[in-house]
Amino acid sequence: MKLKTELTGRVIFKGDPGYEAARKNWDPHTDRYPKVFVFAKKTKDVSNAIKWARENKVPIRPRSGRHSLEVNLSQVNGGIVIDVSDLNTVKLDKKKGTVVVGTGNRVGRIANMLARQGFIAPFGDSPTVGIGGITLGGGIGPLQRSIGLISDNLLEVEMVDANGKVIRASKSRNPDLFWASRGGGGGNFGVYTKYKFKVHRAPAKATVFRITWPWNQFEKVFKAWQNWAPSVNFKLGSELSIGPKKGGNVSMEGLFLGSKTEALRLLKPITSVGTPTNSIIRLVPYPEAVKFLLPPDPVLTQRYSNQFSSGFAKCPFPDKAMKPMREFLENVEGEDAGFFFLNWGGAVSRKSPKSTAFYWRKAKFYVEWNSSWTKASEAAKNIAIVRTTRKKLQPFIVGSYINVPDQGIKNSGPVYYGANYARLRRVKAKYDPKNVFNNPQSIIPAKNAKVK
Numbered sequence: 001m002k003l004k005t006e007l008t009g010r011v012i013f014k015g016d017p018g019y020e021a022a023r024k025n026w027d028p029h030t031d032r033y034p035k036v037f038v039f040a041k042k043t044k045d046v047s048n049a050i051k052w053a054r055e056n057k058v059p060i061r062p063r064s065g066r067h068s069l070e071v072n073l074s075q076v077n078g079g080i081v082i083d084v085s086d087l088n089t090v091k092l093d094k095k096k097g098t099v100v101v102g103t104g105n106r107v108g109r110i111a112n113m114l115a116r117q118g119f120i121a122p123f124g125d126s127p128t129v130g131i132g133g134i135t136l137g138g139g140i141g142p143l144q145r146s147i148g149l150i151s152d153n154l155l156e157v158e159m160v161d162a163n164g165k166v167i168r169a170s171k172s173r174n175p176d177l178f179w180a181s182r183g184g185g186g187g188n189f190g191v192y193t194k195y196k197f198k199v200h201r202a203p204a205k206a207t208v209f210r211i212t213w214p215w216n217q218f219e220k221v222f223k224a225w226q227n228w229a230p231s232v233n234f235k236l237g238s239e240l241s242i243g244p245k246k247g248g249n250v251s252m253e254g255l256f257l258g259s260k261t262e263a264l265r266l267l268k269p270i271t272s273v274g275t276p277t278n279s280i281i282r283l284v285p286y287p288e289a290v291k292f293l294l295p296p297d298p299v300l301t302q303r304y305s306n307q308f309s310s311g312f313a314k315c316p317f318p319d320k321a322m323k324p325m326r327e328f329l330e331n332v333e334g335e336d337a338g339f340f341f342l343n344w345g346g347a348v349s350r351k352s353p354k355s356t357a358f359y360w361r362k363a364k365f366y367v368e369w370n371s372s373w374t375k376a377s378e379a380a381k382n383i384a385i386v387r388t389t390r391k392k393l394q395p396f397i398v399g400s401y402i403n404v405p406d407q408g409i410k411n412s413g414p415v416y417y418g419a420n421y422a423r424l425r426r427v428k429a430k431y432d433p434k435n436v437f438n439n440p441q442s443i444i445p446a447k448n449a450k451v452k
Contacts, residue, residue: 005052005164009045010086012037022083025066025074026128029305029379032075034061039083043193047164049082050191050436054162060437062191064104065130069308070405073187073439082191084132092117092199098155100196103132108294115287119199122150125239125340127294135195136186137403138358140366142237142254142293145346147200149358151182152351158194162436166193180427183358185402185416188424188443189431206289207263209281210253217274218242218250218329219322224273225252225341226316230364233258233266234346243338245330249277255289304334304372305379307386310404311397312344312363324392331385334372342366359418360399367397368404383408405441412441422446 012018013036022037035058038049053060059079061072066085068074075081087102090113099121101110108127114120124134124141131150139150147153156170157178167190169178180189213221222242229238238254252270256263260283264271267281284292317325329338344363353359369389371382387408400409402416413421425446428435435445 005048005055007036007038007045007052008048009041010039012039022081023075025068027067027069027304027306029307030068030071030073030075032072032079033077034075034079034081037081037083039086040193041086043087043158043160043166046082046084046160046191046193047166049080050160050162051164053080054436060191061439062132062187062437063130064132065106065128065134067126067129067133069306069403070407070440073405076439084191084193085130087193092119094119097199097201098196099199100194101131102194103130103192105131107131107134111290111294112287114199115202115290118202118286120147120202120286121197121199122147122153123290123294124150125293127296131195132192133186134403136181136184136188136192137401138183140342140348140401140403142239142342144348145234145237145343146257148347148351149183150197151356151358152347153197153199154178154182154195155198156196157181157192159190159192161190162432162434167431170196176427177431180357180424182356183402183417183420184424184427184443185357187437187439188428190437202286203257204286205283206286207256207258207260207281207283208253208289208292209255209263209267210251210278210292211267211271211276211280212278213250213274213276215243215245215249215329219326220274221250221252221270222317222325222341224270226313226365228269229341229343230345232343233262236263236266236343238343240341241338242325242329242340244332244334246333247335248329248338253293255293259283303374304336305374305382306336306370306372307383307406308368308370308404309386309390309406309408310366310368310401311390311393312360312399312401313365313367313397314362315364317396321393321396324389327392328369328371328385328389332371332382334374337370337372339367339369353418354420354423357417357420357424359420360401363398366401367393368401407440409441413443416441417443 085104429445
């Protein structure tokens with residue numbers, strides 16, 4: 001008789017001490033009541049957890065950074081959460097220009113550690129996001145124009161499949177899985193445990209900037225930004241945020257991998273717009289630039305619940321797109337609510353849309369928006385306004401970013417993955433034919449799939 005698999009690692013069942021702490025995520029809206037948490041100490045613990053889940057017919061949710069932005073993605077009622085946050089080794093090979101990181105590392109830890117060693121590691125807008133989730137979904141951020149998406153710098157992955165077997169994938173080994181792992185999203189093919197990236201030499205210094213305007217100048221600033229940001233020097237990454245009318249402002253921050261003199265010249269078309277209330281443009285050692293852009297973002301002290309949505313602009317927003325933007329900003333509240341834009345182009349757009357699973361490479365800029373609330377009674381209203389705004393902005397955007405999921409999107413596969421969805425379904429059918437790894441918007445295995 002076959003022996004039943006036992007859970008290994010740090011195992012916390014519902015009712016055990018530590019269960020409530022294990023349940024807490026960055027966004028309280030996503031908290032659920034799983035049957036058990038397994039905090040893996042090594043790859044074997046992940047393998048045992050998957051086998052146990054299948055024997056006990058329990059749904060599986062992998063989790064690394066606790067930053068999931070939608071419900072039932074990194075936790076599920078009655079399921080098993082395979083938490084990989086303790087798999088956090090970092091091995092830098094300076095000669096080869098590579099780093100091997102455990103999937104439990106947070107982005108800020110890697111970026112700061114490598115910066116001190118003289119290397120650039122790409123990052124997004126939060127230091128506490130797990131490297132696992134951000135990489136698998138593509139990995140956008142202010143350095144993408146100079147060195148590409150986080151996933152564009154990926155060389156190899158280690159993953160545990162639905163049978164508990166360890167698989168490695170690279171350009172030469174399981175290349176179909178490697179292709180899918182660069183933008184195909186987490187929770188689709190298996191539980192990833194390790195990533196190998198190429199790293200880039202950092203400049204000794206970089207110029208960081210943060211400029212703030214009054215909220216009522218948002219249209220003027222945004223129009224200038226969207227015409228300037230996509231075509232400015234590729235060494236300049238710029239993030240524009242527009243907060244709610246109630247208590248918010250307009251701010252732009254980012255970095256330029258070059259001198260302050262040149263940065264001032266490049267920023268002139270935007271700094272000369274409106275009446276900035278605050279302006280920081282500073283040349284700093286590269287490790288300080290990383291700290292400037294990744295200020296502390298504690299995972300478990302988030303007061304607000306959020307609903308996000310996202311898309312990509314193929315051309316600048318016309319005047320008629322301003323109306324839904326303004327309506328949204330006049331109706332949402334909370335310090336983190338509002339619109340967020342990131343400039344595109346450069347290295348991210350030089351790769352073809354089909355070269356990796358991340359499809360949306362030819363955009364002018366990326367846009368996301370979110371509402372936030374503290375009382376459960378306000379959830380439905382706030383979720384509705386985000387999804388209504390998506391409908392109103394639909395004529396001006398394409399696609400959506402899998403790492404900023406919105407379960408209001410129906411038939412979401414082609415929206416997240418564009419023309420790559422059919423191929424992703426074939427890869428899914430090969431590596432997870434029984435759809436063991438599934439969630440509300442996961443990739444559906446293709447029937448009668450032939451993987452090419």
